[in-house]
Amino acid sequence: MPEPLLELKNVSAYYGPIRALNQVNMVLYPGEMVCLLGGNASGKSTTLKTILGLVQVGEGEVYFRGERIDPKPTSYRIEKGMAVVPENRRVFPKMTVRENLEMGAYLRNDAKGIKEDLDYVFSLFPRLEERLGQMAGTMSGGEQQMLAMGRALMSRPKLILMDEPSMGLAPKLVETIFKIIKTVNERGITVFVVEQNANIALSIADRGYVLQTGEVVLEGPAQELLHNEAMRRAYLGEV
Template structure:
């Protein structure tokens, strides 16, 4: 579904990504794990068209999207849930969701999608008229995910969905990620909580200083002594 070939990204003199290659197959949850500054967010931002690659190629469903503008990439079927949630603070929950549907014009379909989001996240239904800035961190994360789902993506990019959340909420968010996946959305997941990420992913890539150093089935990586020591605190 998604193929990244020899992708490099520079921030002026800093080489953020160095010739990375990875792929996401339809229906998978693929995790990117690694320390801060490893290049995980940069990878997602390059896929979304937010940062320009210095070299390499990104293809989605057989079509090259390497230098496509971000809104066109959303129209192709890729949505990103950014690190830090980035909800529209002065808009209500409902208005945030409507913003997520900005590429759509099917009014009945949008209403049905909002209902589906409210079923997936009952807390958002209770707070539909509240301003986003008044929500808790966990509720804002749910809203950011709901907003991204409003464009009906075939691939959703999740950047640190568990960041700053209480352990009980982290489990809930990961259950919802699995549910979204079961309903047919392919997932690429960037996550500091490597243990949780590897527990739900089908495959994973380990990034270190902008390079892929390990890859394979998530269960294998979770059992790998190097990974356990470096990322699982064992």
């Protein structure tokens, strides 16, 4: 088995006196796509913020690329190879598409590599190339999602963390976005997707974890979770 790329060991996190995560254990291996599922207030976004260092670890440890990172700031984790596609896209609205993409590469100084990655982003999202001069805030939700993904890819990350990529998008567009996420993963980039749409996330992931009130209640290969009776009842709306 290869060394884990990311590992959470007995991680608990708090908002004041309220425990948001309780003894969470997770592991991601290089090249995998793993999804984190759960209902509202299950702790999904808190897990992502804890990985990024936006929420402090109360107990436990977080490792990335073999190094313990829970004492490290968010900026350090980004430099080490994490990139995030945040909930609700969070593009820079008063900047152009080009400027948003350039922001993704702001830690890099390899002009040739940046150009190659820009071409790759345009191959995934031709619409972005058509709209390079457009202000990001004037784009549709789907286009902003594409831009947020393109911006993350411009940092040439080892790990992309995605927070609810399907949120607020039309079903047809959700399908397109998830196909592109799969394509990115097949290029060798490890992807961690936090998602409420269990069906679509499990259909493309390798493995999944299910959170309930801050605890991992189910985990396993995606196909097994897709056919797990408890999972189907709780998250896929079937009885």
